[in-house]
Amino acid sequence: MNEDLRTHRVLETALYVEDVDAVIAFYRDKLGFPVIAGDGGRITGLDAGGATVLLVFKRGGSARGVEFSGGRIPPCDGQGPTHLAFAIGADEFEEWEKLLVQRGVPIESRVTWERGGRSLYVRDPAGNSVELATPGVWSTY
């Protein structure tokens, strides 16, 4: 038994929204996440970089779980406006800021952290608080 087992990273973060199309369009077109799974129905997976995935669920659509040949995906559901953050490069802060404004996404807030990291905050169409953060936010990042 290995007591020192550690997970390698956050792999997936999930949103549960009414207007799935609008939310997918935001992450795809404004943040540039490629859609890698799903069809805009019950669940859609978007590539957030670094082998991590943003899941967009239709609210209530997964409240019963899903049985398939590979096993049973347990039920889940949720409500926002939640928070999620994505890593960006230290030298990409201004580029992201300009790109988001150019794409019509208002910057809700800018934060400078004690360790020197900086964060941009925007809202997705469902009202979730989306942060883009450079290194220097956490002791681990």
Added chain:
Amino acid sequence: MNEDLRTHRVLETALYVEDVDAVIAFYRDKLGFPVIAGDGGRITGLDAGGATVLLVFKRGGSARGVEFSGGRIPPCDGQGPTHLAFAIGADEFEEWEKLLVQRGVPIESRVTWERGGRSLYVRDPAGNSVELATPGVWSTY
């Protein structure tokens, strides 16, 4: 303007729970996440590996946002039972399974994906659906 800007990964995923102590204890003691920020109050940060962070909020505690010298952290809030996933090594699946059972965490489900990846599903004390997934789940992982 760099149209090819991409985020590097999911950096933070957030939970909003009533019993903050129980949820922090679960991720710290059962999944082995070091607590890296917070005091069990409004917000606690836990190290999920790979320079990513699990945030545990007291439900309602961040609904007004936070103003500090570095700027304004916008409001957020949420409800579960949501879903979150963490990456584990392909050769760690059985170790995790044994370790969780040894620590008194029931395995709710096991899934084998088309690409060959495998997932373990457990519940945290707030009812959130926690997945530990090996590579072979997504086209990117």
